[in-house]
Amino acid sequence: xxxxxxxxxxxxxxxxxxxxxxxxxxxxxxxxxxxxxxxxxxxxxxxxxxxxxxxxxxxxxxxxxxxxxxxxxxxxxxxxxxxxxxxxxxxxxxxxxxxxxxxxxxxxxxxxxxxxxxxxxxxxxxxxxxxxxxxxxxxxxxxxxxxxxxxxxxxxxxxxxxxxxxxxxxxxxxxxxxxxxxxxxxxx
Numbered sequence: 001x002x003x004x005x006x007x008x009x010x011x012x013x014x015x016x017x018x019x020x021x022x023x024x025x026x027x028x029x030x031x032x033x034x035x036x037x038x039x040x041x042x043x044x045x046x047x048x049x050x051x052x053x054x055x056x057x058x059x060x061x062x063x064x065x066x067x068x069x070x071x072x073x074x075x076x077x078x079x080x081x082x083x084x085x086x087x088x089x090x091x092x093x094x095x096x097x098x099x100x101x102x103x104x105x106x107x108x109x110x111x112x113x114x115x116x117x118x119x120x121x122x123x124x125x126x127x128x129x130x131x132x133x134x135x136x137x138x139x140x141x142x143x144x145x146x147x148x149x150x151x152x153x154x155x156x157x158x159x160x161x162x163x164x165x166x167x168x169x170x171x172x173x174x175x176x177x178x179x180x181x182x183x184x185x186x187x188x
Contacts, residue, residue, distance in 0.1 A: 005067060006066070024073065029045065034149075037168075041168045055075055072109040072110065073106060075105050076102050077102065077104075077105065079100060079102070082101040082139065087166070088164070095161075101137040101139055103139050107140075109122070138175070140153070140158070142171065143172070144171065159175055
């Protein structure tokens with residue numbers, strides 16, 4: 001990227017689904033290898049263009065473009081029942097305090113733009129969206145073995161609520177809580 005290249009972050013368009021799918025596959029393959037995850041457990045690696053198109057239509061899918069080419073993406077979805085992410089008494093204690101939440105998925109940055117701040121910009125945009133600020137709770141999962149991603153989320157204010165291995169690898173449930181009192185109670 002040089003000084004004439006401009007990054008634009010905006011809502012994705014359905015006609016960009018194939019390029020976004022390809023971006024996600026490339027980034028998720030890197031994530032899979034960095035996390036030591038078997039190749040057959042990440043649904044993002046086999047997702048169809050049509051399912052990406054449907055996600056763009058139904059959820060808040062942001063895309064970062066450089067010269068009109070997708071170079072990053074993140075999806076924020078509304079969840080009317082955070083307890084669906086509960087898998088232990090530990091997570092239930094926290095999640096039952098919320099009536100709804102936002103859930104982040106399909107966060108991907110192409111290789112050329114990793115470690116440039118683009119991921120931070122995408123995450124910041126996702127956390128500023130009304131869907132993310134309404135309930136005060138944003139959730140996501142990531143592989144516990146991926147120290148770089150765990151640190152990235154921690155640096156954005158996410159905390160690990162719990163972890164589980166139902167998909168064949170240990171996945172941490174991370175939470176961003178805009179209500180400081182709840183955060184203080186969890187870390188005390």
